[in-house]
Amino acid sequence: SNEELFSIMEKTLQLLEMGFSECQISTAFDMCGGCHSVFAICLSIYIPLLNRLCSILFFQYYTSSNMQIKMEDSSLRDLPPDFFHLKTEEECDSAPPVGISELLEKSKVKKPKEVRRSVPKKPKKNEFSLDPCIEPPLHHLQEESWKQFDIDEDGKPVLLPKPSRLLANAVAKRPYFFYGSTTDLPRGTWAKVSQFLYSVQPEFADSRQYSALHRIEGYVHNLPTEDRFQITPNGPMTIDEAIPNARKWKPSWDNRKHVMLHTDFDSGGGASYLCDRIGRQLAGSLSPEQQRSLVLELESKNLMWVGKNKLSPLEPENLELIMGFPVQHSRFSGFSPAERLNSLKLSFQTDTVGYHLSVLRGLFPGGVSLLSFFTGLGAAEVALHRLGIRLRCLVSMEPREAMRGVVKRWWKESGQGGELVQVEGVEKLSGEKLEGMCRKYSGFDLVVFQNPWRGGDGFAFDVFMEFVRVFQRLRCAME
Incomplete structure (x- = not known):
């Protein structure tokens, strides 16, 4: 379900912020599923790694007189009961491959001692987060x-x-x-x-x-x-540059410079009727208010000038040029002009x-x-x-x-x-x-x-x- 997906992705983001790799996180989810807490998932990643580290430390302990491990050290008190269980070679081979220096660095710096849901904080002014309980990430x-x-x-x-x-x-x-x-x-x-x-x-x-x-x-x-x-070279920056033939027919009150793609295109009877109606309206004199209203209508329907007081819907070839495609790029057998435009x-x-x-x-x-x-x-x-x-x-x-x-x-x-x-x-x-x-x-x-x-x-x-x-x-x- 969507709720489960959100939960898994939220946990994934938290684990990434802790420093775990995507492969470690993916392996952990495969092992224990996505229904467990972030703390439990952390343990499923860390315990195999710590077992490997412990094996190495004990090996160094028995081979070097300078190596001492103090059990009373506070950093060892909260380890799980089976922390000092030495895994077999087969078990160690199945663990994720992590370098010793990387492992030591992670255990020292990024060990998650406890993961809990904090009290929701008021998001900062520039903070972008869907869940206020999630701390803002590094990125x-x-x-x-x-x-x-x-x-x-x-x-x-x-x-x-x-x-x-x-x-x-x-x-x-x-x-x-x-x-x-x-x-x-x-x-x-x-x-x-x-x-x-x-x-x-x-x-x-x-x-x-x-x-x-x-x-x-x-x-x-x-x-x-x-x-x-x-x-x-860049493409046309204005309608006049994209459709130069329309410039000589365009009245001075049509101040459109850019194409706006508001609605679905209609190259059928509806568009033809609209062009005819506006053409008859243009035959008379227009007040400034009528001119402004007409510009808005031309803009919303993407109607272009093709003659004196004559309009036509935007052609696919014109829009291809405006969108930066080669001419006839959208042409395909059975593809209507309206489908190409849309x-x-x-x-x-x-x-x-x-x-x-x-x-x-x-x-x-x-x-x-x-x-x-x-x-x-x-x-x-x-x-x-x-x-x-x-x-x-x-x-x-x-x-x-x-x-x-x-x-x-x-x-x-x-x-x-x-x-x-x-x-x-x-x-x-x-x-x-x-x-x-x-x-x-x-x-x-x-x-x-x-x-x-x-x-x-x-x-x-x-x-x-x-x-x-x-x-x-x-x-x-x-x-």
Whole structure:
């Protein structure tokens, strides 16, 4: 159940903060299950390790006259009764492989003497936590992500300087993860996503800074934020640059600069009727109030000028250019213009996501191996290609046949030299198959998850948990 998943992930986060590795935590859950307390899970990890340490200490005691162990030492009083049980060689071999120096350091610094639920504390102003009983982890933003925007005089969001990030080494490492959503998720949903991804706070980007699209995209990732750069050459930054033919027909009172993707696209009879009605309205004189009202309607329906007092719905080719895709990228047999437009609407804007992925070029100069969940039209892949980052391999999980066809055609036409593996869905990816891919490709450098649209608040929790499960399994396999 979801409640059990929340409990397991909460305990996992607490254990990670104590310094345990993901493999140790996974082994402990396999041994004693997820229903036990954090203290009990800690014991299941520590007792085998302490038994090994004790064996070594006793060996040194009998072989060195300088080694003395005082049983009255306070650090030994609270050990379990079987602490000094010497395990057999077979038992020792089954214990997790930990170096002696690492073991001594953990037993000295990170030994959890007692784990208990503290009295709920009032969260600090910049603290981002779903459960107030959980202490804030080491990996956090120095500034609150929700305050990355200010409001200008027109009531529009303006990007503030990017806050610095302090991520623990256990989090900011390969494989990197990148979760993104192009829909307006509630703050509580972002909190849920953050909690299951090492409590890394979300980062928000205004696409107007990179393109002719007006939209806020949200990401949760563990990539570095320093040394980012924009894709060059950059795409059109305004509607006039994206659709130059419309400029000569556009009246002076139409001050639109960016496309806004509010509603589903309709390229059928409804859109034609609306264009005809507005065209008849334009034949007469309009008051300033009518002009402002009409601009809002044109903006909400994404209607573009194609002649004098003549309008037409936004074409897929126009939106492809605005989103940073090649022309005809979304074209596929049986895919209607409205379906193409709606697929583009749910995709990342490639210049925007590319800016956040640009650090990968310095991290992996030889190219990246990519595991992609709900690839869609392949926006992250196209962005990496535009950044000049070679895709050594792409394992794409996408249930829709049309989307797989689009990505497969782009892979071939763009001259990718790596290997493309397409999987119909995450449920088709077994643990054995994932581990086999890890061995074949020497692990993955980046895991991308684009939130699929499910209606409502736009968040598919069950699918997201599958992503978390697979990512945890992947990290454990790559340890």
